[in-house]
Amino acid sequence: MQAEQDSLEKVVCETEVEIKNADGLHMRPAMQFVDIANQFDSDITVSNNETEVDGKSIMQMSMLAATYGTKLKIKAEGSDAAKVISALRELVEEKLFGEPAP
Amino acid sequence: MKFADFVCFKATIPELQAHDRDGAIAELVSSLDKAGKLGKGKCKELAGAVIKREKEASTGMGKGIAVPHVKHKAVKDVVAAIGQSSAGIDFSALDKQSVYSVILLISPVDEPDKHLQAMENIFRHLQHEKFRKFLRQCRDMVQIEDLLREADESSSL
């Protein structure tokens, strides 16, 4: 996790996560992701190697269709950037969205 | 509801000893009892209940399948046991043919929806000729379990 301070208020946090649940980022996990992201103020972008989407938009997140093993970069920008990155990482890599591993 | 959710694989009888309907039912009930699925001492009462119901209206669905079932307080959750008979048993089925696969289904008294879900599942898979054929071809408990688990995974077999 890298933290850079652009200005007094804006913090940028980035991390890379790997999809570890068997069925990947289908609708239910995408909803959980978006729900958590929307609890925070920071802007959140998620990218695989091809596209970058708004982590707070269910529409865009569901288009990612990330399968098991896919690596995603999550970037948060805002005062609570660190907190949201931590929460999202926990959801994806530790809780596995509450879904079974393969 | 999937087969794996309610079928007691341990209680499967790949080749029923009984050659008559009532005997087959009693055998399957006993098997569930041995697998620890029934309340203490309920075995005989339960078998009697299933047989009584079967006498009133045959559950022989045709195409070699019968689904004797009853709601009873002997169980806390929906449970089923599968028994097969290569020689065939007379269940007074609709199509007058022998029954080769018996699926005994016992449901708790106060969970009508779970009972229905299990029935839906049974109906759905037993409609498929392939499934019925494969089931009949199974020789042992493991094969039957594999078949049912496979059926659970795919929507059509």
Next chain:
Amino acid sequence: MEIKKGIAVSPGISIAKALIIDSEDYRIPCRSIEASQRTTEIQRVRNAFKGAIGELTEFEAAQDKTEGGKIKDIFAVHLRFLHDRSLRKKITDLVHSDSVTAEYAVSTILREIAAHFSKVKDAYISERAADIYDIERRLLIQLLDRKREDVEHLTEEVTIIARELSPIQTAGFNRKFVKGIASDAGGRTSHAAIVARSLGIPAVVALEDLTESVSGGDTIIIDGNRGIVIVNPDDQTIQQYKEYSKEFAELEHKLDAIKEKPAVTRDGVKITLLGNIEFHDEAEVVLQKGGEGVGLYRTEYLYLNRRSEPTEEEHYQAYAETVSVLQDRPVIIRTVDLGADKYTQRKRFAPEPNPFLGLRSIRFCLQNLTMFKTQLRAILRASVLGDVRIMFPLITNLQEVMQAKMILRDVMDDLGEESIAYNKDIQIGIMIETPSSALTAFSLARDVDFFSIGTNDLTQYTLAVDRGNELVSTLYSSSDPAVLRLIRTVIQDAHKAQIDISVCGEMASEPEYVMLLLGMGIRTLSLTAPMIPEIKQMIRSVTVEDCNNLARKVLGMNSERQISNYLRAAARKILPEAF
């Protein structure tokens, strides 16, 4: 004045002002707006989202908890989409940048997204396109709300003009104000036509481009006898039609007079005439027209046009009311025949590619036992109130009968345990409406108490024709030799097994088929109430002997054209004023 020709589907004449309504697939006016209106329009978008979210949240709360994860998931997904800020922003941005209406923006953006989804390789994602269309519809309903009100709050007589009409829409029409119906699409035997007929509203369909030639408020003459629609008629034409209308009313009156007379042939054979109903308040009309009971009570309407599934009480109330009107006359309740319609298709995560041949009707019920059980319980409870009989639709094989009967038995057990009364000996019958059940009728007959031949679906499945598809609807014909042979087989098998048999399809309401059906051995017909007097008139004018001869001749013919011409000529001789 413009004269347009279509297909006459419901007899009668009407002269009233046009009211144009949109079909379920809303035609979106690609209307531009003034730059100054943009703010208002953007607010409309916001309000629509708010309204849709409110509606869905209500739905979600009203869902039966036992439905389980699947339906709750659908709501959760839709709600998330509606809460998605980037979605709303895309729409409002379009309103702003292109100065377009909220409806246009919603439709454009959502269709773009749906298209995007369908292209994704992951099947799960691509199926979500259906959800996007549903969300589009929901938002449009919010936006176009005022238009729908137009039909529900009429204060003067109108002629409804639409591109196409669903049976639900048609059923919702208030007979007091809706005097006539005309649509661009549709066919002779489409459900909407059937509903128009049973409501007694003159209707003409398949006019193709009527909606383009009419403006709201134009005077419209509907000639439901000859299939003509006249837009803005001149005074002379109006006068002519007023007289014609009077004559027609007189004929109806004459037919009404035979209501008291029995349906007996000239050589003394009694024919039982029952009514087909779709709503429980049609039972009255059946009796008014001289029907002796209900031979087909279609129960789908209890499910359509509403947000949640009907409760057992709602079922029971409908059945109890119907039985109380009919007292001790037979009421044959058909279990729900849903699946191929838009209602169930929309509820699916992935609509079926071929719903006509898919999970519909009894198959749908056997895979939705909770819903099925609710209806069966209500029917059984009502069975102590009168002569209630149960009928299962679209049976294709013995297993389906067995499964349905097994569930019925389970329900009976439940009621017994709860000490709720029901008729243990309730008669159980099936509809014969597929080639497979027609060809195996002999074996099905052993395990049911009666058959009813559903000639509509039987004809469709046998001839492989969709009667609602105007491109092929002329191929649909009950005079087809293949269909007739199947019907004859079924009748013979029923007689051999000594079970009751009736015909409840459209064929039973058409005067030119009366002699043929009687000649093939039918003694019970169930048809739409308004046609009962005319059919009775036919029956009273023929002898069974003549009918037998006619049937023998017809069953030896090979061409549909030859058969239908022959039948029409024979009927015209008996009852010239009906043709």
